[in-house]
Amino acid sequence: MAGKVIVITSGKGGVGKTTVTANLGTALAMDDNRVCLIDADIGLRNLDVVIGLENRIVYDIVDVVEKNCRLEQALIRDKRHNNLFLLPAAQTRDKTAVTPYQMKELTNTLREDMDYIIIDCPAGIEQGFKNAIAGADQAIIVTTPEVSAVRDADRIIGLLEAEGLKDPDVIINRIRMDMVEKGNMMDIDDMIEILAINLLGVVPEDEYIVVSTNKGEPIVLQDKTKAGQALKNIARRIQGEELPLMSLERDTLVKKIKRIVGLA
Amino acid sequence: MNSAFTFKVNTRGVLLNLNPEVKFEILKEELKNHVNGASTFFAGVDLYLNIDGCCFQADQVREIMDIISGYQDVNNIYFTSKGSSSKNENRYKRDTVLIKGTLRSGQKIKYPTNIVILGDVNPGAEVIAGGDVIILGKLRGVVHAGARGMVEAQVIAFKLQPTQVRIAGYISRSPEEGISSEKLFKPERAYVKDSAIVVEELSI
Ligand SMILES: Nc1ncnc2c1ncn2[C@@H]1O[C@H](COP(=O)(O)OP(=O)(O)OP(=O)(O)O)[C@@H](O)[C@H]1O
Numbered sequence: 121m122a123g124k125v126i127v128i129t130s131g132k133g134g135v136g137k138t139t140v141t142a143n144l145g146t147a148l149a150m151d152d153n154r155v156c157l158i159d160a161d162i163g164l165r166n167l168d169v170v171i172g173l174e175n176r177i178v179y180d181i182v183d184v185v186e187k188n189c190r191l192e193q194a195l196i197r198d199k200r201h202n203n204l205f206l207l208p209a210a211q212t213r214d215k216t217a218v219t220p221y222q223m224k225e226l227t228n229t230l231r232e233d234m235d236y237i238i239i240d241c242p243a244g245i246e247q248g249f250k251n252a253i254a255g256a257d258q259a260i261i262v263t264t265p266e267v268s269a270v271r272d273a274d275r276i277i278g279l280l281e282a283e284g285l286k287d288p289d290v291i292i293n294r295i296r297m298d299m300v301e302k303g304n305m306m307d308i309d310d311m312i313e314i315l316a317i318n319l320l321g322v323v324p325e326d327e328y329i330v331v332s333t334n335k336g337e338p339i340v341l342q343d344k345t346k347a348g349q350a351l352k353n354i355a356r357r358i359q360g361e362e363l364p365l366m367s368l369e370r371d372t373l374v375k376k377i378k379r380i381v382g383l384a
Numbered sequence: 385m386n387s388a389f390t391f392k393v394n395t396r397g398v399l400l401n402l403n404p405e406v407k408f409e410i411l412k413e414e415l416k417n418h419v420n421g422a423s424t425f426f427a428g429v430d431l432y433l434n435i436d437g438c439c440f441q442a443d444q445v446r447e448i449m450d451i452i453s454g455y456q457d458v459n460n461i462y463f464t465s466k467g468s469s470s471k472n473e474n475r476y477k478r479d480t481v482l483i484k485g486t487l488r489s490g491q492k493i494k495y496p497t498n499i500v501i502l503g504d505v506n507p508g509a510e511v512i513a514g515g516d517v518i519i520l521g522k523l524r525g526v527v528h529a530g531a532r533g534m535v536e537a538q539v540i541a542f543k544l545q546p547t548q549v550r551i552a553g554y555i556s557r558s559p560e561e562g563i564s565s566e567k568l569f570k571p572e573r574a575y576v577k578d579s580a581i582v583v584e585e586l587s588i
């Protein structure tokens with residue numbers, strides 16, 4: 121098996137990387153893939169909390185690279201899906217505890233046994249970012265409809281290209297169509313026009329995400345939420361399915377996006 | 385041409401040829417203007433002062449040095465008297481650097497030549513050119529053309545919505561409101577006219 125390594129990154133902090141990682145991981149596992157999530161946010165770990173596995177951590181990623189334990193010992197199996205695993209970050213160390221080379225080795229080992237390896241990247245463009253992208257085949261950039269977040273996303277695309285990670289995809293998170301329509305929020309096609317990369321999906325602002333984060337239950341486990349549905353659709357697009365964007369956006373907008381991303 | 389000095393870029397740095405036929409007072413004035421307009425363009429660059437054919441008094445040399453060291457963060461300043469090619473004053477105008485692809489936030493390019501970009505210049509990106517800047521895409525970032533004082537420099541883009549455009553010592557910004565979201569490309573040109581940067585539709 122040769123799994124795919126995907127890094128979830130953003131530049132700007134707090135835009136939803138960890139939320140997206142936990143949900144895409146869960147959704148991919150629900151579609152019968154073997155999935156491993158890596159929390160690369162060493163020192164500020166919280167993917168374990170969001171996915172509800174905090175109390176099972178014994179070893180972490182630094183233990184693995186420092187050979188205090190074997191990789192299999194550090195992997196935590198999800199409580200709901202036995203084909204979903206988490207490699208947690210160390211909380212008591214910092215980003216320099218791992219090198220890009222070690223990350224590459226680690227992801228290459230995991231590749232043999234997994235369909236997808238999803239890496240939750242820390243905010244920023246320093247060492248933690250460099251580690252997180254080192255082993256990745258593909259990058260997904262999360263942004264919100266704010267000028268500063270889009271600017272940071274653009275910067276990240278440039279840095280990824282310089283590292284040889286071409287053609288990243290983008291997820292626009294926390295969009296509120298009521299505000300966009302009133303002209304109080306950046307328009308999706310304005311964002312895509314600047315970034316000029318493929319739009320993988322749009323996730324609406326959803327207060328249930330906060331509830332689900334606090335409960336440690338990814339929102340894709342819920343059937344009826346729009347945000348959960350959007351994230352499930354993104355997982356299906358990652359698996360190669362061609363799905364139209366949800367009806368969150370008006371028709372004309374969808375057409376525009378398609379035109380811009382080259383689908384129509 | 386009777387300008388007081390000309391520039392030539394070579395692999396070691398920038399050669400500044402002083403014109404022996406120009407009066408010292410005029411030379412001084414023009415150098416001062418140039419220094420004021422050049423901003424940080426010479427940062428980290430070695431400057432070679434070609435005084436071939438010139439005849440200066442000691443304190444005149446000192447005055448020139450004082451003025452020249454006003455180029456911000458210039459690296460080293462040397463004197464030379466190699467047979468100059470002062471007829472080549474527009475030499476760098478003919479040299480052009482081609483950039484393939486979009487410049488994204490945080491990316492900065494700087495050449496003493498013309499620059500042609502096959503892509504967009506996004507907000508947060510910066511282009512600095514000694515000559516013209518031609519963007520075969522959208523300009524939304526910062527561009528400085530004629531950065532070493534060449535007032536005739538121009539900026540051309542398929543869509544001109546820069547954060548800021550500078551030409552030689554002049555600055556202009558896009559209007560704060562009314563950024564048109566028009567999707568049609570309409571090539572435009574920015575240049576200096578009567579001491580201000582003006583933008584006009586490019587007629588090809
Ligand atoms: N679509 C959404 N609707 C509502 N709240 C959201 C949404 N996406 C994320 N959030 C909330 O935003 C906050 C930040 O999310 P998250 O921790 O996933 O961001 P991050 O990019 O990983 O942050 P950091 O850069 O600190 O790692 C969380 O409280 C989360 O619940």
Ligand SMILES: [Mg+2]
Nearest residue numbers: 137138161240
């Ligand atoms: Mg996070």
